[in-house]
């Protein structure tokens with residue numbers, strides 16, 4: 091199907107057609123100055139049809155149906171029937187609606203009034219079926235126009251207003267604005283002059299801005315009729331003069347004749363009957379030249395009124411007789427009423443009182459029926475407006491409530507977003523804090539390790555082993571358990587340094603400390619107390635139990651392989667042992683005895699164990 095709006099770029103083969111179609115459906119044809127130019131635009135559209143595109147062909151055929159058969163309703167009807175059959179075969183609702191509307195236009199020209207409404211109804215139904223607002227608006231505006239013409243303004247105005255609303259909503263400004271004129275005419279026909287004036291003024295602004303000649307001429311004539319209805323004779327004349335200038339500029343003979351005819355009435359009201367008669371005669375000549383008979387009734391009525399003004403009542407009556415036949419046929423009751431009143435005056439002037447009386451009676455009857463029809467239509471309209479206003483109020487209320495709900499929801503969502511942001515920030519903060527705490531703990535542990543560990547060997551340093559030793563002694567005392575202390579000292583370590591270098595000595599120390607730690611039990615304590623001197627504390631251990639441990643340590647050290655550092659390098663240790671005594675005041679006393687034993691071991695030849703008992 092054709093998109094509602096013309097595509098921006100002519101990207102697909104149909105895009106150029108669509109753009110042109112939308113243009114012509116808008117004001118593209120109504121603003122063409124001549125039928126030949128209308129046909130030229132239609133030819134352009136025909137050339138843009140993509141080959142084999144049956145839907146776009148139907149669009150072209152529909153617009154052609156509306157515009158190409160000005161003088162030939164028979165051919166138009168046949169064309170519309172053909173289009174309708176094609177649309178049905180293609181299940182194309184848009185085509186169906188279009189061709190129903192076109193059929194109605196043809197029937198209007200042939201004067202088959204009673205068949206028009208069903209065509210509009212069928213078109214409207216098709217448009218509703220496919221949910222096409224613009225087509226629906228087309229149908230409603232056409233049906234509204236017909237109701238208006240038939241005098242049923244209470245039906246006409248809701249249709250026209252609904253159509254205008256749909257056009258506006260769909261962005262079809264030209265169609266919406268053009269409807270202002272139809273709505274104004276409906277209000278004028280219903281006798282609501284204030285509304286009619288309002289709509290006419292709005293439409294005049296639009297039609298002048300657009301330079302839509304037909305619309306502007308129709309508008310100015312309507313404003314003139316309205317001024318007459320309201321006895322604003324000067325205004326009416328001024329409006330007709332403006333219209334005449336436009337019609338002369340355009341060279342539109344039909345419009346010139348129409349304005350001449352319109353101008354006759356204000357001059358009759360001003361009692362310038364000769365001028366009025368001259369205008370009517372000029373108008374009649376104009377219509378005659380065009381072969382137009384549709385204005386014969388009004389021409390005769392105005393001629394009759396002008397003659398009456400000039401005192402030529404017999405002539406008047408013969409004109410009135412002509413007018414009466416035409417007006418009865420067209421059932422134009424407003425003018426029929428005027429005719430009876432005017433005729434009554436001429437008959438009275440000629441002394442035919444009975445006929446004058448009959449005409450006056452008829453005048454009063456028609457006026458009354460017009461007034462009561464206007465009143466009932468206005469009442470219906472008020473009802474319609476009431477319903478409409480109520481619906482509008484209801485819609486506004488719903489929209490307001492919806493707006494409030496939307497705003498509340500937005501606020502809630504915003505609050506949620508803030509909540510989540512706050513939670514996320516708190517999490518980040520907690521994570522940062524956690525990381526800081528962990529870093530601090532690690533740092534503290536490292537500092538503690540640095541403070542308590544000998545960096546070269548990885549075992550407890552002097553300060554730490556002394557602290558642990560004091561605690562172990564306190565523990566042993568509290569539990570009544572034994573405890574032994576061992577002092578290990580590497581033999582001839584100076585010569586290792588001297589022979590293999592200080593770095594080699596460092597490695598020997600480290601390897602030896604590791605080996606000793608591995609040889610001890612998990613609750614034994616080991617620390618480096620000096621250069622090549624280590625202190626071992628054996629909790630819950632008697633001297634007889636300490637012996638095998640000391641021997642194991644000696645053996646372990648002696649068994650360490652240092653070949654990778656220096657070929658054939660072997661190390662031995664001397665150990666001094668002591669057991670805790672109740673008389674020991676502190677670790678110092680215990681260590682002093684072990685130290686003395688070590689001294690003994692060194693003195694006794696090294697690589698041996700001695701027990702301190704002094």
Ligand SMILES: Nc1nc2c(ncn2[C@@H]2O[C@H](COP(=O)(O)OP(=O)(O)OP(=O)(O)O)[C@@H](O)[C@H]2O)c(=O)[nH]1
Pocket residue numbers: 546579580581582583584585587591592593594595596599620621622692696
């Ligand atoms: N490589 C290294 N050598 C150290 C370290 N601390 C002390 N020493 C050395 O250890 C040696 C100790 O020598 P001495 O006290 O004479 O004792 P020794 O040579 O082991 O002889 P005895 O203990 O009598 O068997 C000295 O040469 C110190 O320089 C250390 O951390 N690394």
